[in-house]
Amino acid sequence: DIQMTQSPSSLSASVGDRVTITCRASQSVSNFLNWYQQKPGKAPKVLIYAASSVQSGVPSRFSGSGSGTGFTLTISSLQPEDFATYYCQQTYRTPYTFGQGTNLEIK
Amino acid sequence: QVQLVQSGGGVVQSGRSLRLSCAASRFTFSSHGMHWVRQAPGKGLEWVTFISSDGSNEYYADSVKGRFTISRDNSKNTVYLQMNSLRVEDTSVYYCARDRSSGWYRLLDYWGQGTLVTVSS
Numbered sequence: 001d002i003q004m005t006q007s008p009s010s011l012s013a014s015v016g017d018r019v020t021i022t023c024r025a026s027q028s029v030s031n032f033l034n035w036y037q038q039k040p041g042k043a044p045k046v047l048i049y050a051a052s053s054v055q056s057g058v059p060s061r062f063s064g065s066g067s068g069t070g071f072t073l074t075i076s077s078l079q080p081e082d083f084a085t086y087y088c089q090q091t092y093r094t095p096y097t098f099g100q101g102t103n104l105e106i107k
Numbered sequence: 108q109v110q111l112v113q114s115g116g117g118v119v120q121s122g123r124s125l126r127l128s129c130a131a132s133r134f135t136f137s138s139h140g141m142h143w144v145r146q147a148p149g150k151g152l153e154w155v156t157f158i159s160s161d162g163s164n165e166y167y168a169d170s171v172k173g174r175f176t177i178s179r180d181n182s183k184n185t186v187y188l189q190m191n192s193l194r195v196e197d198t199s200v201y202y203c204a205r206d207r208s209s210g211w212y213r214l215l216d217y218w219g220q221g222t223l224v225t226v227s228s
Contacts, residue, residue, distance in 0.1 A: 001169075031211065031212075032212065032213060034214045034215070036215075038152075043202055043218035043219065043220060043221055044144075044152065044202070044215075044218060045218075046214050046215060046216055049212050049214035049216075050211060050212035050214075053212065055214075087151065087152055089152075089154070091208075091212075091213035091214065094157065094166040095154055095166070095168045095169070096142075096154040096157070096213075097154060098151060098152040098153065098154060099151075100151050101151045101152070
């Protein structure tokens with residue numbers, strides 16, 4: 001199975017900060033890498049697919065980059081509604097594994 | 108707007124069975140694969156299974172292989188998850204999700220509301 005490792009596991013930041021979350025795959029997943037946001041008690045919501053494509057309706061402050069084994073999610077200027085848990089997921093090969101999550105908290 | 112409405116969760120004893128349903132609407136169900144993803148209390152997301160749009164292909168996580176079966180009825184716009192030989196560690200919120208894919212991407216673009224399955228010992 002392909003292992004997905006996110007860093008950091010948790011992060012404290014302030015409104016207006018620029019934040020970057022990293023996701024590393026144990027083997028190449030090409031660009032079959034998605035990012036999801038999940039708020040407590042809610043279903044996940046896709047933000048970025050194919051490593052760098054922004055899902056329709058997602059604010060432009062969210063961006064993704066990378067290919068192969070290394071990927072990043074960047075939020076250019078944190079807004080209050082962005083405090084949540086973020087997950088990467090590879091959909092290159094089954095099982096379509098998720099990273100362990102990054103909990104983004106208010107500083 | 109795409110809708111996925113889940114039903115069928117609850118409390119069940121270890122070793123017993125349960126079937127989850129996910130009713131889809133407002134899109135062409137027979138054109139999309141479907142996934143189930145679960146989340147144990149306080150834990151991260153775990154991909155469980157996928158079924159292709161016509162039901163001809165199924166894939167499973169090792170943790171559920173041989174115990175869980177995904178199926179779909181395109182005439183009813185519904186995907187199912189049959190869970191047999193349930194274990195305490197299967198306790199989770201289960202989500203169904205729509206697959207959107209092409210040659211260069213695959214994502215889970217719409218999700219159900221989630222349903223809690225609690226397996227007691």
